[in-house]
Amino acid sequence: MTTATLPPRAALPPEAATSLHPADLAALLDRREAGDAWAVLKALPIARQAETFGYLAAGTQTAIAGIAAPRDVAALLSAMDADERADVWGRLPESLQESLAPALAAAEREDIRRLAAYPPGTAGAVMTSEYAVLRPEQTAREALDSLRGQAASKETIAIAYVLSPQRRLLGTVALEDLVLAAPERSVASIMRPEPAFVRVEDSAEEAARLLARYDLPAIPVVNGGEAMVGILTADDAMDVAEAEATTDFHKAGGSASLGVPLREATIGLLYRKRIAWLVVLVFANVFSGAGIAAFEDVIAANVALVFFLPLLIDSGGNAGSQSATLMVRALATGEARIGDWARMMRREILVAAMLGGTMALAVSLLGLIRGGPEIALVVAMTMVLVVVAGSVIGLSLPFVLTRMRLDPATASAPLITSIADATGVLIYFAIASALLVP
Structure with a gap:
C-alpha cells in the first residue's frame, strides 16, 4: 500500500491525493495550512473527501469547516458516517453550527441532534445510527x-x-x-x-x-x-x-487529559493541565521532609545513613508504581474486582517480600562497605519493609478509588511515589533509631 512520504510543504500531485490511503493523505494534510488542505480535499470526489476528512485531526477539521463555503461543508458532513458527523459537529463553534445547519437536510440535523444529546463517554455518544x-x-x-x-x-x-x-x-x-x-x-x-x-x-x-x-x-x-x-x-x-488508554497514561503521569493532540496544545493549556498535580505533590513531599527533620539527631550521629536514603526511598516508590500499574490495568480490563482485594493483597505481600529480600542482599553489601555491619542491617531491613509498604500502597490505592467510584487511574505514579517516599523515610529512620541509638 502506498504510504505518505512527501515532505509537509512539498506540492501534492493530484495522482498522489487519489492514490494515497485516506489515513495517509490526512496525515499529510494535517501538516499543511487549512486553506491548502481544503484545496486538495475539494478536488477529490465527495466520498473520498468525507473518508479523508474523518481521519484529520480535530483542529484541522474545525479550521477547514471555518474557511470552506457552508454548502461545501454541509455536503462533506452529509457524506460522512453518522457517528463521525456528530463528533465533528460537536467540535464546531456554535456560530459555525448556526451557519451550517440550514444547509443540512432535516434528517441529518435530527440525527446529529439525537447523537449529540447523549453524555460524552457513553455508548450512545459514540454509536452510529447507520445499521442494516x-x-x-x-x-x-x-x-x-x-x-x-x-x-x-x-x-x-x-x-x-x-x-x-x-x-x-x-x-x-x-x-x-x-x-x-x-x-x-x-x-x-x-x-x-x-x-x-x-x-x-x-x-x-x-x-x-x-x-x-x-x-x-x-x-x-x-x-x-x-x-x-x-x-x-x-x-x-x-x-x-x-x-481511554491516552487518558489513563495522562493520569498515570500525574496530569489531566489535554483534550487535543499534543502538537496542538498551547503553552497555557499544558501549564493548566499539569500544575494542579505538581502543587499537590509538593505539599505531599513536605511529609518526607518533616520525617527527615524529626530524625536529625540520628542522621548527625550516623552520616552514612544519608548515602542510602535516595536508594531506599526510590525502591519503595518504584515497587509501588509497579503494583499500581498492574492493578489499574487489571481493574480497567475486568481481570480484577473489588472482591479480589484480600486474596491479591496476600499474594502481593509475599511477592514484595521476596523482591525486597533479594534487593536487600545486594544493598547490604554496600552497607558493609560504607558503614559497617550495623548500617548494613538497617539498610537491609529497611529495603524489605519499604518494598513491601510501597507494593501494598500501590495495590491498595486503586482499589480504594474504585470503591469510592473514582477512576483508579488517578492513582498516578507521582502520587504513589510521594506516599511511598514519606512512608519509607519514617520506616528507615525508625529502624535506624531502634538499632543505632543507645
Whole structure:
C-alpha cells in the first residue's frame, strides 16, 4: 500500500491525493495550512473527501469547516458516517453550527441532534445510527435483496439486525449465513436470538470491552424503551480504547487529559493541565521532609545513613508504581474486582517480600562497605519493609478509588511515589533509631 512520504510543504500531485490511503493523505494534510488542505480535499470526489476528512485531526477539521463555503461543508458532513458527523459537529463553534445547519437536510440535523444529546463517554455518544435492518418474516432471498439496497448508506452489512415492528431487537444475522441459507428459508430461522447488547447510558469503554469479549464486528445499542437505536462498531471501539488508554497514561503521569493532540496544545493549556498535580505533590513531599527533620539527631550521629536514603526511598516508590500499574490495568480490563482485594493483597505481600529480600542482599553489601555491619542491617531491613509498604500502597490505592467510584487511574505514579517516599523515610529512620541509638 502506498504510504505518505512527501515532505509537509512539498506540492501534492493530484495522482498522489487519489492514490494515497485516506489515513495517509490526512496525515499529510494535517501538516499543511487549512486553506491548502481544503484545496486538495475539494478536488477529490465527495466520498473520498468525507473518508479523508474523518481521519484529520480535530483542529484541522474545525479550521477547514471555518474557511470552506457552508454548502461545501454541509455536503462533506452529509457524506460522512453518522457517528463521525456528530463528533465533528460537536467540535464546531456554535456560530459555525448556526451557519451550517440550514444547509443540512432535516434528517441529518435530527440525527446529529439525537447523537449529540447523549453524555460524552457513553455508548450512545459514540454509536452510529447507520445499521442494516431485516424483518423476521423475510426469506433469505428477500433479505439479501434488502441488504443490497441498504448497503450504500450503512456502516456495515456484515451483520444485520432483526427487529420487531416496535424496533425491539430479536436477533442478528450474519451476511455469510444468509448467503449459505436456502433462498426460501426465513430470517427468523437463520438469526441468532438474544444477542449481546448495551444500553445508550452504558459507558463506551464497557461497550468496547463487551464487543471484544464476544469478538463481534459490531454490538447493538438499545434505549430505555428497549428499542434499538444504533451500533458500536469495531473501529469505533478501537477509538474508544485508544482514547481511554491516552487518558489513563495522562493520569498515570500525574496530569489531566489535554483534550487535543499534543502538537496542538498551547503553552497555557499544558501549564493548566499539569500544575494542579505538581502543587499537590509538593505539599505531599513536605511529609518526607518533616520525617527527615524529626530524625536529625540520628542522621548527625550516623552520616552514612544519608548515602542510602535516595536508594531506599526510590525502591519503595518504584515497587509501588509497579503494583499500581498492574492493578489499574487489571481493574480497567475486568481481570480484577473489588472482591479480589484480600486474596491479591496476600499474594502481593509475599511477592514484595521476596523482591525486597533479594534487593536487600545486594544493598547490604554496600552497607558493609560504607558503614559497617550495623548500617548494613538497617539498610537491609529497611529495603524489605519499604518494598513491601510501597507494593501494598500501590495495590491498595486503586482499589480504594474504585470503591469510592473514582477512576483508579488517578492513582498516578507521582502520587504513589510521594506516599511511598514519606512512608519509607519514617520506616528507615525508625529502624535506624531502634538499632543505632543507645
